[in-house]
Every structure is written in C-alpha cells, then in structure tokens.
Amino acid sequence: MTTPRIDALQYANWSEDIFRQMRAGDVDAVHVTITYHETFRETVLNIEAWNRWFERFPDLIFQGFTADDVALARQTGRTAIFFGSQNPSCMEDDIGLVEVLHRLGLRFMQLTYNNQSLLATGCYEAEDTGLTRMGREVVAEMNRVGLVVDMSHSGDRSTLEAIEHSTRPIAITHANPASWHPARRNKSDRVLQALSESGGMLGFSLYPHHLRGGGDCTLTEFCEMVARTAERMGVDRLGIGSDLCQDQPDSVVEWMRSGRWTKTVDFGEGSADAPGFPPMPDWFRDNRDFDNIAQGLRATGMCHAEVAGIMGGNWARFFAESFGSVAPRYKEAAQ
Amino acid sequence: MTTPRIDALQYANWSEDIFRQMRAGDVDAVHVTITYHETFRETVLNIEAWNRWFERFPDLIFQGFTADDVALARQTGRTAIFFGSQNPSCMEDDIGLVEVLHRLGLRFMQLTYNNQSLLATGCYEAEDTGLTRMGREVVAEMNRVGLVVDMSHSGDRSTLEAIEHSTRPIAITHANPASWHPARRNKSDRVLQALSESGGMLGFSLYPHHLRGGGDCTLTEFCEMVARTAERMGVDRLGIGSDLCQDQPDSVVEWMRSGRWTKTVDFGEGSADAPGFPPMPDWFRDNRDFDNIAQGLRATGMCHAEVAGIMGGNWARFFAESFGSVAPRYKEAAQ
Numbered sequence: 001m002t003t004p005r006i007d008a009l010q011y012a013n014w015s016e017d018i019f020r021q022m023r024a025g026d027v028d029a030v031h032v033t034i035t036y037h038e039t040f041r042e043t044v045l046n047i048e049a050w051n052r053w054f055e056r057f058p059d060l061i062f063q064g065f066t067a068d069d070v071a072l073a074r075q076t077g078r079t080a081i082f083f084g085s086q087n088p089s090c091m092e093d094d095i096g097l098v099e100v101l102h103r104l105g106l107r108f109m110q111l112t113y114n115n116q117s118l119l120a121t122g123c124y125e126a127e128d129t130g131l132t133r134m135g136r137e138v139v140a141e142m143n144r145v146g147l148v149v150d151m152s153h154s155g156d157r158s159t160l161e162a163i164e165h166s167t168r169p170i171a172i173t174h175a176n177p178a179s180w181h182p183a184r185r186n187k188s189d190r191v192l193q194a195l196s197e198s199g200g201m202l203g204f205s206l207y208p209h210h211l212r213g214g215g216d217c218t219l220t221e222f223c224e225m226v227a228r229t230a231e232r233m234g235v236d237r238l239g240i241g242s243d244l245c246q247d248q249p250d251s252v253v254e255w256m257r258s259g260r261w262t263k264t265v266d267f268g269e270g271s272a273d274a275p276g277f278p279p280m281p282d283w284f285r286d287n288r289d290f291d292n293i294a295q296g297l298r299a300t301g302m303c304h305a306e307v308a309g310i311m312g313g314n315w316a317r318f319f320a321e322s323f324g325s326v327a328p329r330y331k332e333a334a335q
Numbered sequence: 336m337t338t339p340r341i342d343a344l345q346y347a348n349w350s351e352d353i354f355r356q357m358r359a360g361d362v363d364a365v366h367v368t369i370t371y372h373e374t375f376r377e378t379v380l381n382i383e384a385w386n387r388w389f390e391r392f393p394d395l396i397f398q399g400f401t402a403d404d405v406a407l408a409r410q411t412g413r414t415a416i417f418f419g420s421q422n423p424s425c426m427e428d429d430i431g432l433v434e435v436l437h438r439l440g441l442r443f444m445q446l447t448y449n450n451q452s453l454l455a456t457g458c459y460e461a462e463d464t465g466l467t468r469m470g471r472e473v474v475a476e477m478n479r480v481g482l483v484v485d486m487s488h489s490g491d492r493s494t495l496e497a498i499e500h501s502t503r504p505i506a507i508t509h510a511n512p513a514s515w516h517p518a519r520r521n522k523s524d525r526v527l528q529a530l531s532e533s534g535g536m537l538g539f540s541l542y543p544h545h546l547r548g549g550g551d552c553t554l555t556e557f558c559e560m561v562a563r564t565a566e567r568m569g570v571d572r573l574g575i576g577s578d579l580c581q582d583q584p585d586s587v588v589e590w591m592r593s594g595r596w597t598k599t600v601d602f603g604e605g606s607a608d609a610p611g612f613p614p615m616p617d618w619f620r621d622n623r624d625f626d627n628i629a630q631g632l633r634a635t636g637m638c639h640a641e642v643a644g645i646m647g648g649n650w651a652r653f654f655a656e657s658f659g660s661v662a663p664r665y666k667e668a669a670q
Contacts (some may be wrong), residue, residue, distance in 0.1 A: 045431070048434070051434050094380075096387075099383070099386050103440075104439070
C-alpha cells in the first residue's frame, strides 16, 4: 500500500464532476469545509446535503470518521470526505455541541474565522486578546473528544495560546509562511515554530491570495517555499491544504467574508477592484493536478519519502493521532 | 455468555441511583426515551445531557449503537443505553434528520404520540387516516438507515399501514393486548397478529394504566397474560418494555400529555381525579425487580429458553436485525 494522498482543505461547489476529479487525481481523503457562518441547525442542513452526496455516489465518496477510513478509501478506490468548520458558529454558545458535532463527523474546527469569536480572536481584528474563558473550556473539550483545533484564520496571540493550552497538537490546515508572502492570513515564523515544536501540522495553501505573485506564482517558487519551510519546521509537520474553492460563484466568497456580521461589504483578502475569487495558478486548477505538486517537490531535491509525507502521509499520521477520544471511556479501554 | 436482559422502554428521572439499580437488576440494555415533544435542537440538548451522564458514570452505563453493544455491556458489567423518541417532533418536517438522528444514536422513533403527527395518526384521535404522504417517505428512510418504526402510541389503521409499508419488522415497544385490558393504548388482536406475522416485536408494559386492575394487578395475572399472548403471537415476538417512569414529578406526565399542543390540561390515560403518575405494582418498583417477572413467567410453565427470550434474548435478536443500514453502502459491503 503506497502512502495516501490527502488534501486538508477544500470548499468547492460540489458535483459529480469534482468527485470524479478527486478519483482522477488519486486523492484518498479531503477535509471539506461544511460551515463558514452557519448555526448548528444550518450546519446540520449542510451535513444532510453531504449525506445525499454520499447516498448518490457511493462508488466515488464516503464519509470519513477515522484514519482507517483513509486506508479504506485507498483500498476501495474512493475518496474519504472528512468534515470541518471554519468557524465555531456551528457550536453556538453550547459546549455540549462539541461532542455532538464530533459524533456527526466533524474533525476540524477553527476557533475563529477572521473576526473575534466567542473563543478567540481572528486574524483581521486590530487587537488579539487570545483565548477567551470559553475558548479555554472548548479547547479542552475538543481535546477530549478528538476534534482538531484549527487556527488557520486566527490571530498570532490566539494561535500561540491555543498551541500552549491544547494538550494535543493543533493544525493550521491552510496557510503559508508570512515570511514568504506577507498576507494577513499567512503565518509568522513564531507561530510556525511553536506549531512545529508542539507536533502540529501546517497545510500549504494554493489560494492565490496566499501565494507570492498570486495566481502567477510558479510551481517552482511554491515548491521551493515548501522546501525552505521543511528545513525550518521539519518535513514531518507539513501537508497540503489547497483551499480549493472550485466552481463557486462570487456570491460564496461574499458569504465567506461578510456572513451576517456586517451590512456592508467586507473584501477580506480581496479588494474593491478584485472582489471575487482570484484565478488559480495554471499548475493547480483542480484535484487532477496534485501530481504537479509532487513532481515539483521532487525537483527541489526532496526524497520520495519526504514528498509522500507532504502529499498525504503526514496528514494520515496526524488523523490517526487526533480523531479519537483522548480519555478512553471504559468501553474503548475494554476492547 | 447467558442471554442478555433488556428493557425496551424507560423514561426515568435519571440519576446515579437508577443506573446502580440497572446494574443490581442485571439489566444489560435499556431503550430510553429522549424526546416527547421536543424539536430537533431540544432533542440534541437531551442527547447532550445523556453525554454528561456517560462521561460521569462510565463504569455503569455507555451509549449503545449496535446489538454488539448489548454483548459488550454484559461482558463489562454495565448497561448499554439506546436512544428513542416517542414522537417524530425531533425530526421536524425534515426527512434528512432521520439519518442525522440515527448517526447520533436514535434507534427507535414513534410515528405518533397520541395525536395526529406529520406522519400518521395517534391512538387518541377520533379518526385514523393512516400513514400520510410524508409518513410513507419517512418509513422508507427509517428502513434504509436502521431506525426502528415504533407504533406504541398510534392508532390501529396507522399501525397496520406501517406494518404493511415498512420493509423491515416494526416494534410496539410498550403496550399490552387490549383483549386483556381495553385501555386506549393497548393493542387490538388484529394489530398484534399483523405485528407477529411481519416479524415485529411487542414489549409488555408495566405502566399501571396498561394493566388489568392498574397497580393492583398481580404478578401472576400479568405473567398469565404474557403466556396467553405467547400462544397467539409466538414466544419469539415478545419482550419487556416496562414504561418505567421512576422518580418523575407529576409535571413530567403533564409535559408528556399536553406538550405545547394545548393550553388546557389533557389527562391522557389519567383523569381529573388521578392526574399524576399512578403507583407501580409492588412486584415491579424499579430495575431491581426484573427477576420477579422472570420467576413469574417460569411459574406459568414456560421453559428456561422461552423466559430468557422474553427477558431480553428476543430484543437482542431484533436489535441485531434492525439497527444497521439495510442498503449497505460500498464501504460496508467492502469490509
């Protein structure tokens, strides 16, 4: 069995075409965003929509719950879909929903999406006050049930405090080093170092606003950045989180950015001149292009095992360490 | 491994004392009601409350999902708690919630609770129009995911149509034959015959309003009734569904009967003179008294295997046949 291929973030306008592209690209597992600003009930509606996809295309996709499902996907020629939320709105103000959402398959949850949340501070706020009282409680509960803390859209202080407070390694599923491209969403060296030292994972983003030169960034430039990051963070701490938003209308990027929190337009990483989804680099258009990245990484001088780790092996290990209950109940201990 | 002991319906005012009584009574599995009139979100709050019980008392109870959990409970000296709803209010008007609730562990759902629902007609309505359009769709979806149709509080025609329309055996988890005691909630011979012929299960109720003579019904009278029913339905179709409502205040019986559907008081099976919970028979006060029933059944002349089946073996077989997906997905088929 070869190493699995995993993408740790996509939010596409799902369709049979896209699921077939996942298979064409040999993608064994994808962490998909099911919530940006949705309440619990709205998140459940999104899960219901996914259940209909699973029922319609059982030969292409199925819901992933454990790391074993990645191996099962590879073995059966399908793609395991793991749910995640980019915002804790899905758990509202109710810590009991952490376990309920985990039972429904949620495996990643961001503590913030750009703005201040009930739990922590987003990366677009002027001031970052770190984890809130509730944030500390929720991180502990996420640790207990096996829901990964994802700080992709959080501020530096909040991220450092989440790394410190969490008893399990956390993830930044989709971002790049700010030292390479100083976007608001990319991460400081201090954050990346703390992430790496704590056993956490960074997923490299292909979203053009996170790339030096945007959509014009070359495959070589991207892969050289990955290689330099591997030297600093350790090659085992790295994976891909493409942030692929394929086939989405611009109304979706408006929903991501403005949700229901403002009556005006927030351009987020875009601008009044370029408010929509930016065009992807020509070497990564969709799920069929992961081979380009693997080849680009090999061209930097990485060995086969290192490339295989970044293309999915490291996420597979992280999934295995992260998705189970950390305080086994009697039931599990007895088995 | 001896035959498990199962109670197919309780709605107690849960406490450590009651969980310890389950253990003292060697009760391996209990189907507990988590919803009477609650919406989806309110049902999830009830699940959250159960999650806290599971976290607090892992040596006494755990949540059951499959029939294997009954064996695990017996093996580890604990009680497996299976969730059920006495009302489809928990799925609101959304068929997608059937699969979501099943994922959260719901294993039984009544199509009605006394009144007309979106799905069928309750046993207190003047006219029973059978399964509704949505009712037929929901029964098919329940069949698909492995959520048992429970018609304990439904009218005769609705029950017969559910038996006919369902592709899997259904249950009447808690009721007695109306020919023995003609309570509105007890079941006609025609319903019991159709239930038996379709492979369904009847759980005998110990709720005094369902007993001839109420709380004064003797153990012998009850067990003779069981033996006579076994002759007509077949001994394999029978179990216990005690309807134990231990330690509940009378406000709870008011909630069960009146929910939010009336501003006046509905006395249900009670009356203005006796509006509260009736006293239980002295031979079945709580979970510690199941041995009395087993002994009473043996005294009717039943053999050991027949008694063991009624005390839990039949429910265990029904659980094994009923809780899994009937249309295995690729994933399950591949394993």
